[in-house]
Amino acid sequence: MTTADPRNGRRLTARGAKTRARIVAAATDLMYVKGVGATTLDDVLAASGVSKSQLYHHFDGKDALVRAVIDNVGERVIEREREALGHVSTIRGLRRWRDVLVQNNALRHGAYGCALGSLASEVSDHDALAREALSRLFAEWQGLLAGVLRRLQDDGVLPPDASVDQLATGLMAALQGGYMLAQTARDVTPMATAIDMVLAHIESLSKR
Amino acid sequence: MTTADPRNGRRLTARGAKTRARIVAAATDLMYVKGVGATTLDDVLAASGVSKSQLYHHFDGKDALVRAVIDNVGERVIEREREALGHVSTIRGLRRWRDVLVQNNALRHGAYGCALGSLASEVSDHDALAREALSRLFAEWQGLLAGVLRRLQDDGVLPPDASVDQLATGLMAALQGGYMLAQTARDVTPMATAIDMVLAHIESLSKR
DNA sequence: ACGATATAGGACTATTTAGTCCACTTTACT
């Protein structure tokens, strides 16, 4: 059985796909914990138990690997958020979504920040392709938030003139900024506070 | 004439201080544009026109240089924000503060993000001392914002039960998250939108 | 079954990078 290689459409056997996935999985973990710049290809090889030629067989180089990691992280985050937000249509549901993110982040005392946000701020100024991919992912994530707000609007909870997309932007920014402040303070509190402020704002709009 | 060396109290001549400052200035620029990880000591030497022994005379190594850069950036940002926010006591003044940040960021189309925020997300998980310094700087910056809100409260614009510190946290998070989204999108809009949302929230609290 | 292609292992190279060392010059202070 063969499948298309995400990189260049080259044929890929089941075995090859598995090796490729192992490389990406190891790189994803390392880059999340150590950062992209501090993760060497040798680190990835050691963690995945794969040889160098295999890495270069599947990826043109470090940049290509980083892009594969972004795709991988993005896919997981978007899927997670789609499940978490896809059917939310109440402010209460939005608060539950907040609780999950806050509690997960609290487990690491804020360390490492948002998987997507950390990648974005490290890579955006260096690799245009990676930046664009991250930009699309943020847009998609934000679209899920906007979807929730739109449902609130459709249910009459938010007034028709509420600018759903701008609220979603503000919520995403508060989330990402909160992640970053929590990472710097090694304390999840600022992240929780920032999201709460936006949710309070959204709630206040519904009480007119 | 001699002054205390910021690093270890060693005596420092005017000439030495000048060399040290040149190193820090070059490193600051490079690390802002290229990122900390992608900036090599050789880059710093080339940009500052200084020899390697001088760099190691003034700093114990790259980590120490990064910390000096953080102090330098922090000092400039805090001074800038102190001037911008120190005497603001109206929402109108807060909007003008917003305009300056947005316009400055628009000049680079969002690139590089916040000088402090970019350092924070790259360094926080790698160097505890640097993280703590950045955490103190964010707290100081946020304190300036809280000062503005407190003045609004004292003037009766914000109600006495408004949680000024939490609003300042939310504003800082939106600002930082906005910087990051703008950097990823290469478009200042999300940053402007995020701050505007928080300012709208603050304004809505004043209309009770 | 068999040729073609994908996959695997790992030694090897060239370059970059942090960090060291030492000879020499300038400055501060009495």
Next chain:
DNA sequence: AGTAAAGTGGACTAAATAGTCCTATATCGT
């Protein structure tokens, strides 16, 4: 003026790192 400390220049080393190359094995399509 003299001397000790600070400052300077740059060659040098060791380690790390990205990337190449060649050989061998496994798998696929026919």
